[in-house]
Amino acid sequence: MNIFKKYINPSLKKKKRKIKKKINFSFELFPSSKLILKKNFISSINKINSLNPTFISITHRSNNRKENNTYNFIKTIKNYINFQLVPHITCINNTREELKNIIKKYLNKNIKHVIALRGDSLKLNKKYKIYAIDLIILLKKISDFYISVAAYPEVHPEAKSERFDLINLKNKFDAGADQAITQFFFDIETFLRFRDKCSGIGIKKKIIPGILLINNFNQVYKFCLFSNIYLPKWIKNLYLKSNNFNDNKIGLNIAINMIKSLYKEGVYDFHIYTLNKLNFSYSVCSSINLN
Known part of the structure; x- marks a missing residue:
């Protein structure tokens, strides 16, 4: 038995689908001048372009x-x-006037799809005065933006409860958000249960799973600890057995089987957290065979 299928495939009963739908990929980059200066950057971007991505999101980075x-x-x-390029816009460190200027600068570049986030405060012990929902309302007042927001299958670390987190997500949709992109996860059934809970409180819009590619296990493990993400023991054991925490083959197979398992559950859109590893991201997405 394929060890990846053994652990990744959910135990839920699969529905037979007569018509196979296309998988749609979007990708996330973080802004880096070093990335642009790399000789293979254009070649890597062209590879991503050949996958016909729905968009490329650019994370917020501001010192x-x-x-x-x-x-x-x-x-x-x-x-x-x-x-299509889609910027992250965070609001916690800006005044409303500053946010208006940022939004209008993107409008001038003909950018009408953004990812609206609260963000993390640059100041310690800051009391939040503005949240993602406020940013959504502001965006809609300025123009008819297509707005993506964040969702958390394993609950936002600062949320009072799971119920509070779900209601907050619904409120963002009610304020004008068009779709949500989830925090990364490695347990398939966690996402499927989250999707059901979203539906249960009346969320009808698209929930796109975020897939984090494991190119460096130690780095991803730290991300999981920081974000309170469950990392299945079997994944740890694969890397321990390999004795190579940079084994791309393991990371590639984990991502491919996650995507294929979710596809069988009716998920057709995937947001790939590339960590700027564009060639590795291309290898994963181009290797998926739905037969």
Whole structure:
């Protein structure tokens, strides 16, 4: 038995589907001038382009309120690509006027799809005065943006409860959000249960699973600890047995089987957290055989 299928495939009964639907991929990059300067960057981007991504999201990176590395990165990368770029916009460290200026700058670049997030405070012990829902309302007042928001299958670390977290997500949809992209996860049934709970409280819009590619196990393990994400023991054991925490073959097979398992459960859209490993991301997505 394929060890990946043994552990990843959920035990839920599969529904027979007469018509196979296409898988849609979107990808996430974080802004880095070093990435653009790499000789193989254009080649890597062209590979991603061949997968016809629905969009490429650019994470928010700003060391202070005046410097917007996300905007600068998008302005530069637009010279190399011909697919949709979607910036993360965070609101916790900006005034409403500053947010309006940021939003209008993106509008001037003909960007109408954004990912609206609260973000993390640059100041310790800051009392939050603005949240993602406030940013959604502001975006809709300025223009008819297509808005993606964050969702948390394993509950946001700061949420008072799972119920509170779900209601917060529904409130974001009610305020004008169009779809949600989840935090990464490694347990398939966790996502499927979360999807059912979303449906149960009246969320009808698309919930896109976020897939984190394991290129460096130690790095991903730290992410899991920081974000309170459950990492199945069998994944740890695979890397321990391999004695190579940078074994791309293991990471590739985990991602492929997660995507195929979710596809069988009626999921057709996937957001790939690339960690800027574009060639590895291409290898994963181009290797998926749905037969």
